[in-house]
Amino acid sequence: MPSTRNRVPAHTSDEINQRIQRETSRRVQYYDRHKDEISERLRALDEEWDIERAIECNASALAFTGVALAVTSDNKRWLILPALVTGFLFQHALQGWCPPVPILRRLGFRTVYEIDEERQALKALRGDYANVSTPELAMQAART
Numbered sequence: 001m002p003s004t005r006n007r008v009p010a011h012t013s014d015e016i017n018q019r020i021q022r023e024t025s026r027r028v029q030y031y032d033r034h035k036d037e038i039s040e041r042l043r044a045l046d047e048e049w050d051i052e053r054a055i056e057c058n059a060s061a062l063a064f065t066g067v068a069l070a071v072t073s074d075n076k077r078w079l080i081l082p083a084l085v086t087g088f089l090f091q092h093a094l095q096g097w098c099p100p101v102p103i104l105r106r107l108g109f110r111t112v113y114e115i116d117e118e119r120q121a122l123k124a125l126r127g128d129y130a131n132v133s134t135p136e137l138a139m140q141a142a143r144t
Contacts, residue, residue, distance in 0.1 A: 007096025028121045032135045051109040059089045
């Protein structure tokens with residue numbers, strides 16, 4: 001079973017993982033040249049939805065819809081929807097994969113660890129940590 005940190009990337013294509021990493025690196029390089037904007041970016045990162053939050057929101061909306069339709073239409077077959085959704089949510093909790101993961105990853109949703117990697121790199125560039133002077137060193141420091 002993959003670790004919590006790696007379970008979503010382990011079930012994401014290398015192409016998408018690399019794209020997400022490249023985009024993060026590009027942003028860090030941008031903020032290396034625009035250090036006065038780092039604090040604003042850090043605030044934006046605090047508001048960014050990670051993939052777990054998106055999956056939880058999607059699953060709860062679909063499960064609620066299935067229950068509501070079963071009650072209001074008097075057709076119990078709608079209960080299949082929340083049963084499927086909760087099964088997929090359980091699968092995601094264990095393995096890091098469920099049907100929405102590939103779609104959400106293609107849309108750019110990152111794991112909390114990927115978001116935090118950018119956050120730590122920006123803090124390093126801002127001078128919060130000693131001995132970090134380049135975007136490359138900042139990204140290396142963020143990964144450790």
